[in-house]
Amino acid sequence: MSFIEDFLQENNIEEVECLVPDMAGIARGKILPASKFIKGLRSNGLRVPESIFVQTVTGSYPENDGVTNPATSDVYLVPDEETMRLVPWYEEPTAQVICDPYYFDHTPVPFAARHVLKRVLKLFQAKNYLPQVAVELEFYLVDRNDDPDYPLQPPIGRSGRRETSRQSYGVDAVNEFDPMFEEVYDFCDAQRVDIDTLTHEAGAAQMEMNFNHGEALLQADQAFLFKRTVREAGLRHNVYATFMSKPMQGEPGSSMHIHQSLLNMKTKRNAFANQNGKDSRLFQEYIAGLQRYLPATMPLFAPYVNSYRRLMPDTDAPINTHWGYDNRTVGLRVPHSGVQDRRVENRVPGADANPYLALAGSLACGYLGMQEKLTPRAPIEGSAYRLAHTLPRTLYDALNRFSSHRGLKNVLGDQFVAAVSAVKDAELDAYQQVISSWEREHLLQNV
Numbered sequence: 428m429s430f431i432e433d434f435l436q437e438n439n440i441e442e443v444e445c446l447v448p449d450m451a452g453i454a455r456g457k458i459l460p461a462s463k464f465i466k467g468l469r470s471n472g473l474r475v476p477e478s479i480f481v482q483t484v485t486g487s488y489p490e491n492d493g494v495t496n497p498a499t500s501d502v503y504l505v506p507d508e509e510t511m512r513l514v515p516w517y518e519e520p521t522a523q524v525i526c527d528p529y530y531f532d533h534t535p536v537p538f539a540a541r542h543v544l545k546r547v548l549k550l551f552q553a554k555n556y557l558p559q560v561a562v563e564l565e566f567y568l569v570d571r572n573d574d575p576d577y578p579l580q581p582p583i584g585r586s587g588r589r590e591t592s593r594q595s596y597g598v599d600a601v602n603e604f605d606p607m608f609e610e611v612y613d614f615c616d617a618q619r620v621d622i623d624t625l626t627h628e629a630g631a632a633q634m635e636m637n638f639n640h641g642e643a644l645l646q647a648d649q650a651f652l653f654k655r656t657v658r659e660a661g662l663r664h665n666v667y668a669t670f671m672s673k674p675m676q677g678e679p680g681s682s683m684h685i686h687q688s689l690l691n692m693k694t695k696r697n698a699f700a701n702q703n704g705k706d707s708r709l710f711q712e713y714i715a716g717l718q719r720y721l722p723a724t725m726p727l728f729a730p731y732v733n734s735y736r737r738l739m740p741d742t743d744a745p746i747n748t749h750w751g752y753d754n755r756t757v758g759l760r761v762p763h764s765g766v767q768d769r770r771v772e773n774r775v776p777g778a779d780a781n782p783y784l785a786l787a788g789s790l791a792c793g794y795l796g797m798q799e800k801l802t803p804r805a806p807i808e809g810s811a812y813r814l815a816h817t818l819p820r821t822l823y824d825a826l827n828r829f830s831s832h833r834g835l836k837n838v839l840g841d842q843f844v845a846a847v848s849a850v851k852d853a854e855l856d857a858y859q860q861v862i863s864s865w866e867r868e869h870l871l872q873n874v
Contacts, residue, residue: 452781515617538846650782672777673736680737681778716796725825727788
């Protein structure tokens, strides 16, 4: 408490943004004067409706979700002082802080994204392991789009021209938007968002930002803040930054690759490698868990109808859960590395996933593999696209697997699984009511 009050006073803060990520990873919460924020801290007065945590991406609510309690509609927010930061794009001194929601009996809201990740991390801590992760987050820059029926297109850069050819790793292609990215780096520095490398990806005006390795909750917070930051910087430069999984026809989709390893809390060594440099048995079990349980966890990695447009053969996205060494066609890639850097890269999640839930889901799969002492299939060489498409092809299929999986319910929580199922069913119902331009073009006069 004293740290937060000192921070506000030292920085002459006038307003505070209380941020809490919802199921979609959207920042919900409250903006209030600093004095009222402090008062709310002392009386559990930073209250929001419990229902925002079962809100769909369109802002509606499932009917009879069976999860929230209408009789106790409010929960209170507890700010995490480690996440207190300045908001660098406002003229008036403004702070932001990520919060966790609690019921008034002081128990956590079980379907709040940050609590779900904390729940999984506690399982690892009980076994004296500390997950270490790094995120690679792809996104597109596109022109402002006022008509959702009109296809997106790349923005015009400093050259005055739109990008039309593939510019993977093109330095000059990134520099087309240098004024915007200079602002992104400045904003991230001011917020202590520890970004690393910016590269141009294969799509037109598609970028990738890499984050440094760190503890899982911190890295989820970083990705959450980064998404908000790059969107803001884009608007200031008259473009949209979108983390939609497949925003443009004919272009590759955007992913959120998750590198993960386990630190032994007693020895401080990477538990995924033996001292002789070989993969440990624990590493094998972890990979086997990812192989077995990723397909059932897909609503956390590919949460929307659009997400499954990305997971197609020969598109830099996986279609199955095979693994291999330094193989970018598989779902689970093990980069060449030394003992302390041994890790597995989960290439399945899309950029549209909530980073808290994607990390929680990936770690949960690995944890189940450890618990059950599973053995992975042999690593493959060559293209994994020649092998069967074993990931769900639709959100319908993914939800059926997810909602009925007892192992995931044990790790992630029954109420959370029920909440995800209710929200995604509502989103699918809304999607089914929309008639697309493809249907009008090809069916209107031909059937």
